[in-house]
Amino acid sequence: MDTLTDNRRNIILIVGILFAFLYYPLLGHFVFYGQSHTLQMVLYSRLFIWLEVALLFCYARWGEKSRLLLWAEKSNGFWFYPASFAALYLLAIGAGIVSKIPLAFGLHDNQQVVREMAVIVNKNVPLMVFFCLTAGFTEELIFRGYLVPRLEALFKNKTAAVVVSAVMFSLAHYHYFSISETIFTFCLGVVFAIYYQWYRNIKVLIFTHAFIDFVSFVIFGYLQAHHLQR
Template sequence: MNATPLKPSNAILIAGIVFAIFYFPVIGQLFYHEGQFTAARIVSSRVVIWGEVLLLYFYAASIEKNKLLLWADKKYNAGFYFASFGALYLLGIGAGIVSKAPALFGYHDDRTLLLRLIGIVATSWPMLILTAVTAGITEELIFRGYLVPRLEVLFKNKYMPVIISSLAFGLIHYRYHSLGEVIFATLFGVVFAIHYQWYRNIKILIITHACVDFVSLCIFKLALHYHLPIK
């Protein structure tokens, strides 16, 4: 199914896109200022991300006169979900491997803030699950579900939506001050944006994204429990 014809002007589209991209990098500074991570701040930041989805929903409905998701989800059989999950997960692992490339050129990434954050999240199962589920749902709805179709309408091609939405996704991970994390998130965004363009199904992206984060956090939790070195 093609994108729903848009009645609003390009200015309204651009305003929504800019809001979607810069909302959390700006608001998030309130929660991640100077790496002051606490359990309360982390939980509050999850609420703020859900707030962005809610605001985009109302913006789409009241200003754009459209749905949050312009592309209705296509229906597929179970085989599609299993195959897509496996392919996306493996490509996500590939993105993680590529993100280590700067080390080959002597660049030593500073993951101090990221490890401090994950260390707090991984100590509590409820927080771990909340973090993984929130990331899977909200980030896919915002960066793939909301942005990609609107960027495609605005630019009238399939390349700029992938580039812009992926760079924007990488941008929100800059708050960890980790180049590797930005590279990983950007490549992850490229893979998921292309999949969304090809198959128009946000559910599999949400499921896979949440599982990637959940498994990663579980591995970190086990490493902490058994006092294994974490790099």
């Protein structure tokens, strides 16, 4: 009887994990396939990801009979938050450096999709803010808040949960067709998953993720403007 219960629990976990991972790559492909990168498309794609969070919330509540975030948030003192942010941001810079290593050896990287997206987002400040907040909230809720605890429960192994969630996070960004973006998101996924395992604090991850994206867009906008002036 216990075996049947464990098997049913594992099936429920696997269904939720696969849905969380495949929702955008599969359903998003059918919804947005062939569409050019426009302001409307970027906006609709962000709303599409918010829908995934809503669906996962419903699945967790009625399918799993649990919460979206299995791990309760830990309360911490004031200085925990700026210290965590600073450490995570420095590690993100390190991940960015690592992601450029293949390029230093002459490997060609396709940045076209990333540039097209950045150009569109940089033209509209409210969209930029919405884009960054969406990435921070939805991706952290999905890949860290939802997936990491369930992968750990499924594999009964913390390391496997970190690696698999990071691979899923990286593959979810493969639609940019950028090698450096894929490596960066994998490294960031490892760092963020370990942090979430240690400190059980999703708020810091959400803020840091959104800030990383915002700074990236600001830097891109500055470099683009400087290039046009030359």
